[in-house]
Amino acid sequence: MTGGAGREFRLPDLGEGLTEAEVLTWRVAVGDVVAVDEVVAEVETAKAAVEVPVPFGGRVVALHAAVGGRVGVGEPLVTVAETETETVAGAEAGGGGGPSASGPVLVGYGTAPGSGGARRGRARRGARAPERAPAGGGTAGAPRAISPLVRRLAAEHGLDLGALAARVPGGVVRRRDVEAALAAREPALAEPEGAPDGEVRVPLRGVRRAMAERVARSRREIPDASAWVDVDATELVAVRDELRSAAPELGIGLLALVARVCLAGLARFPELNARVDTGRGELVRLRGVNLGVAAQTERGLVVPVVRDAERLTTAALAARLRELTGAAKEGTLAPAALTGGTFTVNNYGVFGVDGSTPIINHPEAGMLGMGRIVRRPWVVDGELAVRWVTQLSVTFDHRVCDGGVAGGFLRFVADRVERPALLVAEL
Incomplete structure (x- = not known):
């Protein structure tokens, strides 16, 4: 016009x-x-x-x-x-x-x-x-929210930031202010007009709607299978602790170390770094690894992607993981950072669970999962000892490879988690 x-x-x-x-x-x-x-x-x-x-x-x-x-x-x-x-x-x-x-x-x-x-x-x-x-309501003054996350949280729940700003010191709306306002109106939400028996209906929007569509498509199209193994991660934990002591500025944690082991595994078993082109009836094996990392946020589950992850040093990989997961939690990731993944690492241990059967991030062909790391009895050289133990799993697209390849990849990763010195041979 x-x-x-x-x-x-x-x-x-x-x-x-x-x-x-x-x-x-x-x-x-x-x-x-x-x-x-x-x-x-x-x-x-x-x-x-x-x-x-x-x-x-x-x-x-x-x-x-x-x-x-x-x-x-x-x-x-x-x-x-x-x-x-x-x-x-x-x-x-x-x-x-x-x-x-x-x-x-x-x-x-x-x-x-x-x-x-x-x-x-x-x-x-x-x-x-x-x-x-x-527009469409609020006070004449400009509500000032400290971050996009706060504005988004208010919008998702229909809160008027302008009205809220008038009730908080300095007119600066923080996350705790939004959460307090939501808690105050919780009883009113329990029985919304037209909802039977206190039923609450929440629209699927944005990231949650996209993830719902993606996992549903994954279940429809991908014949997935899973394998898992318990692993003695004591030596890997010791490597993490040594790095924290010797080079704390690098910020290398267990996720970065496991991601590095995973990348070495994909170099050995490239069948898992692939996708299926259903239109042409072809398996497409990819040269570079765009490593996705599952991250739980207030907006829902997202998978930021480290592009060409195999080219990064462990320190650079750790820094990129921190940057992406931090931006994901703040809701400031660009759309391009959430697409193009070829394989995903999922640390579901942060939820305090040992194992999971995750859904593959379509159109990828595989996912490495890691449960919580806890002290458990373990046999070492014929003697019972207390060790740091975790469960690793691999979920894979059975069209891309069979159990032999997936099991080989998982065993490779497990062996290097148990004996990280072996990883030096792959670097």
Whole structure:
């Protein structure tokens, strides 16, 4: 839509095959003036939360979705009308009197600082974009949330951040404030209107909906099988402790060590680093390992991916794992960081359990699982001893390989967890 009614900014292609997004938060309201590449909304895709900037400046005349509403790629998101200020700024920048535009891009991929006429005009005037309350309700003041996770948590539960900000010191909304507000209204949620016998219905959205679809597809398409073995991890724990003492700045933990052993196992048994092309009836074995790591977050289960993991040193691998899992818990991962995995490591031991039969992360062909590491009686050189013991498992696509390959991989990994010195031969 153009002319007097304004210009429609449509939801851009967010990449990775995504077709729609859900509006988490509006950063603008009708009547606000925005500059080129100013963020107007935060949306959640099936993979991550993303800030969306508008590629042209002007006055907001329409928001095309409510918070919680879904917008398809290519559908109108916001309409912006040209203002006199934007026209002058565009002319000063050589824009011929029209509003400057950078194209439908995401934060970090727009025009360079100072390249947009509206932005340069705004800079010369010394103006600063104010923080804004989400459209459709709230106080006149701008609610300030300490992180995207807090804003998302409030949006998921329909909390008005503006109203909440008015009741907290300094107007800064923290996670504990949102959780307290949710706890206070819990009795009211127990018997929502139209729900029989106190039934509560929670919509499947964003990451949880995507994961529900993925695991259902995995169960439909992949004939999976599992094998497992108990392992004496005492020497691996000792290596972790030695590294913590000798080089604490490297931050190498058990997950990084197990991931390193797993990568060595995939080099020996490349059949598991593969996928099935059902359309062409082919097995596709992949050269590089994009190692997924299952991470439980408040938004649901996600699997961030370490690309070309086999090329990294153990220290670099540990650093990348920390970076990705931390971003996953904060909800700040880019969509690209959640796709393209070829094999996954799943540490379900963090839940205090010994074993599991996980569902393969479609379209991958395998997953290494690790249970909790606990002290147990173990026979060592014919004598009973107390050792650190864990259970390792491998779940595999039976179309890709048989039990001999999967068992060989699992035994290889188990042997190097028990005797990590053997891993030196594979490095």
